[in-house]
Each structure stands twice: as C-alpha cells, then as structure tokens.
Amino acid sequence: MAVKKREKDLTFWEKIYIPEIVKGLSLTMKNMLKPKFTMKYPEEKFIPPASYRGRPVLVQEENGEERCVACGLCSRVCPALAIEVQAGETDRQKERYPEKFEINMLRCIFCGFCEEVCPEEAIVMSKDYELAFTNREDAIYGKDKLLIPVRQLQDRIEFLRSYK
Amino acid sequence: MNILEIIIFSLVKIVIVLTVMLLTVSYLVYFERRISAWAQNRLGPNRVGWEGVLQPFADVLKLLLKEDIVPEVANKPIHTLAPIMALFVAFTTYAVIPFGPVVTIFGFHVPLVVADVNIGILYVLALTSLGVYAITFAGWSSGSKYSLLGGIRSSAQMISYEISMGFSVAGVLLISESLRPEAIVQSQAGWMWNAIIQPIGFITFVVSAFAETNRLPFDLPEAEPELVGGYHTEYSSMKFAGFFLAEYANMIVASAMIVTLYLGGWQFPYLETFGLSSTLFAIISVITFMVKVAALLFFFIWVRWSLPRFRYDQLMNLGWKVMFPLSLLNLIWVAFLVMVFKI
Numbered sequence: 001m002a003v004k005k006r007e008k009d010l011t012f013w014e015k016i017y018i019p020e021i022v023k024g025l026s027l028t029m030k031n032m033l034k035p036k037f038t039m040k041y042p043e044e045k046f047i048p049p050a051s052y053r054g055r056p057v058l059v060q061e062e063n064g065e066e067r068c069v070a071c072g073l074c075s076r077v078c079p080a081l082a083i084e085v086q087a088g089e090t091d092r093q094k095e096r097y098p099e100k101f102e103i104n105m106l107r108c109i110f111c112g113f114c115e116e117v118c119p120e121e122a123i124v125m126s127k128d129y130e131l132a133f134t135n136r137e138d139a140i141y142g143k144d145k146l147l148i149p150v151r152q153l154q155d156r157i158e159f160l161r162s163y164k
Numbered sequence: 165m166n167i168l169e170i171i172i173f174s175l176v177k178i179v180i181v182l183t184v185m186l187l188t189v190s191y192l193v194y195f196e197r198r199i200s201a202w203a204q205n206r207l208g209p210n211r212v213g214w215e216g217v218l219q220p221f222a223d224v225l226k227l228l229l230k231e232d233i234v235p236e237v238a239n240k241p242i243h244t245l246a247p248i249m250a251l252f253v254a255f256t257t258y259a260v261i262p263f264g265p266v267v268t269i270f271g272f273h274v275p276l277v278v279a280d281v282n283i284g285i286l287y288v289l290a291l292t293s294l295g296v297y298a299i300t301f302a303g304w305s306s307g308s309k310y311s312l313l314g315g316i317r318s319s320a321q322m323i324s325y326e327i328s329m330g331f332s333v334a335g336v337l338l339i340s341e342s343l344r345p346e347a348i349v350q351s352q353a354g355w356m357w358n359a360i361i362q363p364i365g366f367i368t369f370v371v372s373a374f375a376e377t378n379r380l381p382f383d384l385p386e387a388e389p390e391l392v393g394g395y396h397t398e399y400s401s402m403k404f405a406g407f408f409l410a411e412y413a414n415m416i417v418a419s420a421m422i423v424t425l426y427l428g429g430w431q432f433p434y435l436e437t438f439g440l441s442s443t444l445f446a447i448i449s450v451i452t453f454m455v456k457v458a459a460l461l462f463f464f465i466w467v468r469w470s471l472p473r474f475r476y477d478q479l480m481n482l483g484w485k486v487m488f489p490l491s492l493l494n495l496i497w498v499a500f501l502v503m504v505f506k507i
Contacts, residue, residue: 025466025470029466036206038205
C-alpha cells in the first residue's frame with residue numbers, strides 16, 4: 001500500500017500512545033461531569049427569545065377586535081401560498097375586517113414574510129412551536145386559533161419595532 | 165462431599181452466576197448508552213421507569229417481537245448455530261473465574277467458583293479461541309460481502325492478538341506456578357498485584373482483551389461506516405440480540421479475567437489481618453470483586469467513547485510489531501524477577 005508521507009512527524013511521546021490516550025480519556029471524563037444540554041422536554045420547555053419565529057398569529061386588540069384590515073398583502077407575499085383572507089365591511093371606525101382568515105400550517109414555512117409586509121402589525125410570529133395535528137383538516141388554522149391577545153405578543157412587537 | 169452434594173451446589177452456583185451475568189449484561193447495555201450520552205453532553209435513555217432503569221427490558225421485548233429474517237442465500241444451519249455458539253462461549257468461559265473465597269455453608273466448604281479446575285487458564289484460552297468460530301461462521305454463512313469481510317477481519321484480528329494475550333498470561337503463570345485461577349488469586353496477596361509487578365504485561369493483556377472482545381478501538385469486525393454491521397449485518401430479532409448479549413458477556417468475562425490475573429482477584433489488600441468473622445470476610449471479598457469488575461467495565465465503555473477506531477494495517481502493525489515484542493519483553497522481566505528475587 002502506498003503510504004503518503006505524513007505532514008507532521010509524531011514525537012516520541014506521541015508514538016508511545018499512552019500519554020495521548022490518557023489525554024483523550026481525561027477530556028471525555030471532563031465532558032461526562034459537565035451539565036447537559038438536553039432538556040427533559042415535556043417537563044421542562046424551551047422558552048424561545050423574542051427573535052424566534054414560531055407559528056404566525058393575528059393580534060387581538062384589548063377591546064376584542066382584530067387589528068387586521070384584510071388588505072391581503074400577507075396572502076400575496078406568502079411564498080408557500082398558506083394564507084387565505086376574505087375581507088368584510090363593518091360600521092366601526094376601521095371599516096374592513098377579515099371575514100375569514102386561514103393559515104394552512106402544513107404549508108407554512110415560517111419565513112416571516114407576512115409579518116414583515118403587514119402595514120398594521122396585525123400578523124406576527126409567536127413563540128408557539130408545538131404544532132401537531134392528527135389530520136389535514138386540523139392543520140388549517142382559522143380565526144378562532146389565530147387570534148391572540150396583544151398582551152401576550154408584546155415582546156415580539158417590541159422586537160419588530162426595534163429592528164424595522 | 166459426595167457426588168450428589170457436589171451436583172446440587174454446582175447447579176445452585178450455575179443458576180446464581182448465570183442470573184447475575186444476564187442481569188449485568190442487560191444493565192451494561194443501559195450504562196453503555198447512558199455513559200456514551202454523558203460523554204457527549206446528552207442525557208441518554210431516561211424514560212422507561214425511574215431514570216430509564218427498565219430500558220433493558222423494553223429493549224429485549226422489542227427484539228423478541230421483531231421478525232426473524234434469514235437471507236435466502238444463507239447457509240441456514242450455520243446461520244442459526246453462530247449466535248448460539250457466541251452466547252455459549254461467552255457464558256461458559258465464566259465458569260472458572262473465582263468471585264470469592266471458600267465459604268462454609270451448612271457445614272460444607274464451598275469455593276465461590278462454578279468449577280475449580282486445575283487448568284482454568286487453559287480452559288479460558290481455549291474457549292475464547294472458539295469465540296472466533298462464532299463470528300467467522302456468522303460472517304461466512306450470511307451470504308453477504310459485508311458479513312464475510314467482518315468475519316475475516318475478526319478471525320485475523322483475534323488470532324493476532326491471542327498471541328500477545330497468551331504471552332502476557334505466561335508472565336502471570338511464572339509467578340503463580342499454577343494454572344488454577346484460585347492459585348493465581350492467592351499469589352497476589354496484599355499489594356503483590358500482577359498489575360504492579362508486571363505493568364507491561366498488564367497493558368498488553370488489557371489491549372489484547374479489548375481486541376479479543378471486539379471493542380473500540382479494535383471493533384473492526386463491525387466497523388459501521390465501512391461494513392454496515394460487520395458479521396451481524398444479516399441478523400435480526402433475537403439472533404442479533406444473541407450476538408449483542410455475547411459481546412457484552414465477553415466484556416464481563418474479559419474484565420473478570422483482568423481482575424483475576426492482574427488486580428488481585430477477589431482479595432481486598434490485607435483484609436485477613438483485620439480479624440473479621442468468616443461471613444463478613446466472604447461478603448467483603450465478593451463486593452471487592454464486583455467493584456473491581458465494575459470499574460473495569462466502566463473503563464471499557466469510557467475508552468470506547470474516547471478513542472477512534474484503528475485502520476486495519478495499523479491494527480496488524482500494533483498487534484505484531486508492538487504488542488507481541490512487548491509481551492515477550494514482559495516475560496523476560498518476570499523470569500528475571502523470579503530468578504533473582506524468588507517471588
């Protein structure tokens with residue numbers, strides 16, 4: 001077998017192996033005694049920072065109304081075509097509201113374009129990452145699941161304002 | 165003792181030893197997984213039972229429920245024989261290793277070893293050589309290239325390292341002047357451990373034991389990146405589990421052999437001078453043996469998760485050009501000690 005000349009010749013102590021083996025063993029021993037990275041998931045949960053892009057949600061004002069004016073920009077920009085908006089009219093000060101707002105969570109790719117394009121800060125990415133469904137119908141989130149009170153989304157909105 | 169009593173005591177000892185071995189093997193797998201996880205800053209299996217202590221039983225149940233697939237081109241009788249042989253060799257080897265002093269039960273003097281034979285060491289060497297056949301048969305009969313390569317590698321590796329292993333043992337035998345494991349343990353009274361008297365022999369024996377049990381850094385017969393699973397690629401269900409159990413049982417036997425030959429066996433240094441009752445003496449001796457074996461088993465696992473695998477030519481170089489001369493050197497050193505100091 002043709003053996004290429006190694007670039008660095010080993011010293012005498014390295015050739016004996018044993019001191020190097022002891023070094024390797026002490027390294028793994030040190031790591032064994034270190035605190036572990038793994039979380040015991042269902043019992044202790046990862047709380048993401050404000051910059052985390054979880055599932056997109058609609059902001060619900062203090063008086064219970066949605067912020068969204070159903071302009072349809074989010075649905076237009078969505079690269080995965082996950083959002084469907086149907087506008088409706090009301091007599092309130094804000095004349096438009098989404099009659100139907102659906103996000104297909106099987107299609108959503110969590111890119112955050114909808115949040116970036118929204119002129120009203122009405123759709124933001126939440127910290128919710130626990131998305132599991134047992135059938136495809138459950139994966140289409142309507143307004144009942146999407147509307148989240150503004151108080152719970154405060155740190156994400158502040159994060160967005162500091163970077164826009 | 166008449167024949168009947170010998171048979172009864174032997175059977176009781178066999179049952180106890182086998183049960184302890186099987187339990188240790190299953191928990192060894194659990195600890196291997198936990199320790200490997202700790203070495204990589206993970207937690208490891210901790211879901212089944214408290215901190216995952218029931219994991220081994222879940223694993224065995226899973227393996228029992230799996231389908232047993234035999235390849236069409238396999239040589240079926242030998243394919244079935246191989247895991248049985250591997251298990252047989254792994255468990256029978258333990259028979260001659262003493263795990264405690266002679267105890268008195270109901271007026272009978274019972275040595276704490278399944279079979280106290282005069283040729284114990286020869287018996288161990290013979291049976292561990294048989295273990296090569298199990299792996300070679302498994303590799304050859306599977307009708308798969310990966311298995312065959314694994315089997316060939318394993319036979320070459322085991323034969324090469326058996327030589328340095330044999331010569332290291334010869335150094336121990338020079339001091340004990342007997343092939344009886346009990347006599348070898350007795351010759352290491354106090355701190356006269358063979359690991360201290362002949363450190364080179366100790367190192368060559370430990371390295372050979374790693375090679376003989378196919379543990380990393382010498383696990384070439386089952387090198388996953390190149391051979392898929394090595395000799396047990398084509399095995400599934402309980403046949404695979406047989407090889408798995410045999411590997412871990414071999415680890416226990418290797419650790420027990422290292423303890424018996426080099427680390428004073430079941431002896432706690434100078435315990436007999438403390439003036440303890442014979443029952444307490446026996447209990448402390450057995451616990452000492454278990455602690456020594458457990459420490460070595462931890463060392464086996466620890467090394468596995470620290471060192472990379474050898475390349476095949478490096479393995480052969482190490483076996484023939486380093487281990488073999490070193491074990492000869494050790495033999496000369498021991499002969500010199502025996503001649504000059506008459507120990």
